[in-house]
Amino acid sequence: GAGVSQSPSNKVTEKGKDVELRCDPISGHTALYWYRQSLGQGLEFLIYFQGNSAPDKSGLPSDRFSAERTGGSVSTLTIQRTQQEDSAVYLCASSLEGAYTEAFFGQGTRLTVV
Amino acid sequence: AQTVTQSQPEMSVQEAETVTLSCTYDTSESDYYLFWYKQPPSRQMILVIRQEAYKQQNATENRFSVNFQKAAKSFSLKISDSQLGDAAMYFCAYRMPPNSGGSNYKLTFGKGTLLTVNP
Numbered sequence: 001g002a003g004v005s006q007s008p009s010n011k012v013t014e015k016g017k018d019v020e021l022r023c024d025p026i027s028g029h030t031a032l033y034w035y036r037q038s039l040g041q042g043l044e045f046l047i048y049f050q051g052n053s054a055p056d057k058s059g060l061p062s063d064r065f066s067a068e069r070t071g072g073s074v075s076t077l078t079i080q081r082t083q084q085e086d087s088a089v090y091l092c093a094s095s096l097e098g099a100y101t102e103a104f105f106g107q108g109t110r111l112t113v114v
Numbered sequence: 115a116q117t118v119t120q121s122q123p124e125m126s127v128q129e130a131e132t133v134t135l136s137c138t139y140d141t142s143e144s145d146y147y148l149f150w151y152k153q154p155p156s157r158q159m160i161l162v163i164r165q166e167a168y169k170q171q172n173a174t175e176n177r178f179s180v181n182f183q184k185a186a187k188s189f190s191l192k193i194s195d196s197q198l199g200d201a202a203m204y205f206c207a208y209r210m211p212p213n214s215g216g217s218n219y220k221l222t223f224g225k226g227t228l229l230t231v232n233p
Binding site: 033035040041042043045048056059089091093100102103105106107108110 | 118120147151156157158159160161164166205220221222223224225226
């Protein structure tokens with residue numbers, strides 16, 4: 001596709017349920033990032049994938065959070081046993097390799113836990 | 115750990131006027147990368163401008179320019195001839211230098227500045 005695509009755009013779930021958020025990066029981009037944006041806050045780093053290297057999971061807030069990237073393309077962020085504090089916008093970005101390269105962001109998934 | 119601070123939660127400017135958004139950061143590195151991203155209500159982050167720390171010349175992109183003060187660890191964004199479409203959240207971001215380990219390309223963001231443009 002032309003840009004980074006995230007689905008669903010919005011998700012409302014009950015506390016305790018599991019949710020999966022999907023990210024389709026730009027074709028050919030080897031780097032993929034997940035960020036969380038809570039209301040009135042900046043972007044909090046969650047996880048980073050680069051090619052075939054082991055992902056950097058240092059930003060995942062708890063073991064309820066996990067992510068995978070299949071075939072170096074699509075990524076899924078899974079939150080198990082959701083809590084109300086998980087409510088936020090989850091943003092995905094992708095880029096070519098290189099520290100100066102532009103990261104292209106999707107429009108995010110707004111997760112609301114009720 | 116690197117931190118990015120945006121001290122102005124909100125700013126406003128009159129259409130056609132100039133506004134400057136502040137950003138400071140903390141790092142022990144000498145080479146790194148700095149970015150300004152814009153987030154309109156659509157939520158999609160858009161790159162506005164970027165700067166390499168080893169380049170002394172301030173970056174410019176049309177109406178957008180930066181004042182990069184490396185010694186002061188300051189990276190402010192100046193928007194000239196402000197337009198209604200400039201209204202958005204603006205985030206300053208820092209990226210670690212190459213070959214710095216597993217988080218090479220992790221962007222560290224400030225908390226943002228909400229810019230309002232008044233007609």
